[in-house]
Amino acid sequence: MTIYLFKTRLVFFFCLVALWFFNNTKLQAQQDMVFKTVVIDAGHGGKDPGAIGKQAKEKDIVLNVALKLGGYIKENMPAVNVIYTRTNDVFVPLNKRAEIANKNKADLFISIHANAISTPKIYGAETFVLGLHRTKENLEVAKLENSVIVLEEDYTTTYEGFDPNSAESYIIFELMQNIHIDQSIYMASLVQKQFKERVGRRDRGVKQAGFLVLRQATMPSVLVELGFLTNNTEEKFIASERGQTYMASAIFRAVRDYKNEFDAKSKLTKVVEKNESSIVDSVNYRIQVASSKKKIQEGTMVYALFDDIWMFQEGERFKYTTCCTNSYSEIISSLTEVRQKVGDAFVIAFQGNERISIADARKIQNKQK
Incomplete structure (x- = not known):
């Protein structure tokens, strides 16, 4: 217990240092640029299948949706640079996914997943942003997605002693106030709106939870749960070509609307700053x-x-x-x-x-x- 408390306090210390750094370092403001780069992360892959349904695996579904999404962006917004964390069935550690987004100075990070739960009747799409879970259900989703780290070598060192199955480990996320939380929530709400209004999916809302894949991202970031593979009807839909096309196009429209708002605010801010400086x-x-x-x-x-x-x-x-x-x-x-x-x-x-x-x-x- 003493060792665990020491590790927990050490994690708290590093979180506080990170928060101080981000809040006291002049980051490149979004308003000073146009929306140029989006990183699309297909969850799981390779030796990590993710959730498994009766007829499909999460890693395959989300890769198909990710590639379709990237294709729509390239076709309809050619000025936007699309980067994938994976384009085939390979295993990518969680910390490397955010690292890809950070190195490429992405304006938006989208991690795509499919859900699973012990109650088959539960269904619907939901989108998460980084934060402390408010319900036990949100915690269980985070535990499920974070459990992939046990497949990584020396994960206790990489993730500073983080235990994906321990509720105490998630306390660190209470300290981590994402400086991009408002933009992340806005993007998540756009995704959910498209799922509900254009695809007719059950809207499970925008939620917060402690996802490791979002923890180190230095830009607005969301984690999209397309639906539940444990629900037979929903699994059939999101595993189908038609369902994946619909879900990818819905996320694309959300990205398009987010970009339009991003660029509009950028132009307005520059005009206002110019006027005020004079x-x-x-x-x-x-x-x-x-x-x-x-x-x-x-x-x-x-x-x-x-x-x-x-x-x-x-x-x-x-x-x-x-x-x-x-x-x-x-x-x-x-x-x-x-x-x-x-x-x-x-x-x-x-x-x-x-x-x-x-x-x-x-x-x-x-x-x-």
Whole structure:
């Protein structure tokens, strides 16, 4: 027990060091580039069959879906670089899969799997992001996918004493707040939406769990569970050519929508930064459209109403604005249009990044004339 506690504390220490590094190192921001590379990971392979159904093996199903997905991306988004962690029936260690994504500076990492459970009546598709499991069922899924490490040589050293079958080992994931969690959840929600609306699969939702394959990825990452091989009807579907085509095309549409949002935000951020840099010390006006104690998730609420949302924090509240101009007459004109969407919107003023009163803003501008 003493040795286990020592190893657990050691893992906690390294996790904290990693968190400090990522939070204090200036990573290359997504907004400064366009979506260029996606890494597609077909789970299991070679000596690791994954889940086994009555007529199919997980490793074969997910490889077919991965290759189809990559083909759709290459055909419809030729500017996007597609990289696979495997293209045939070979065994790839879990830590090497994330390493491939990191070395290629991927903008998105997608790991594809098929599920299994002791209750045959359970079926449906679900998509996971890295985090601490909230239910015993999510923990069991993570245990199943992580158990592959026992096939690797000296896995206790590679994974710092991590035991895939011990619930205590998963405590480390409570510390690991993925800096890309919002983007990962957004991508996962796009996948689930496509599965439900375009393929007609049962939507088991977006979930969190401690997957080793996602742990070291330094970009938005999701793990897709296509369905349950332990359910006869679902196994037949995802093992069929038709089912694999549908599931791959659904994930492709999610990638396409994610890329469009990614690129749109990149362009908008560059425009906003350029505009703001030219008026750092001058007065500018904005229209406040929301205030919240908690951060509003991008893509929802006011983000869905306006293309140019800018957030600032004042005390314990997060405040959201749209429009930016140094002309008072222009902001008043814009206010009329904004109030058609948000009735209680109002104008606020800044000098550089410091908020000031409208009266002071007008005085400063009058002196500058």
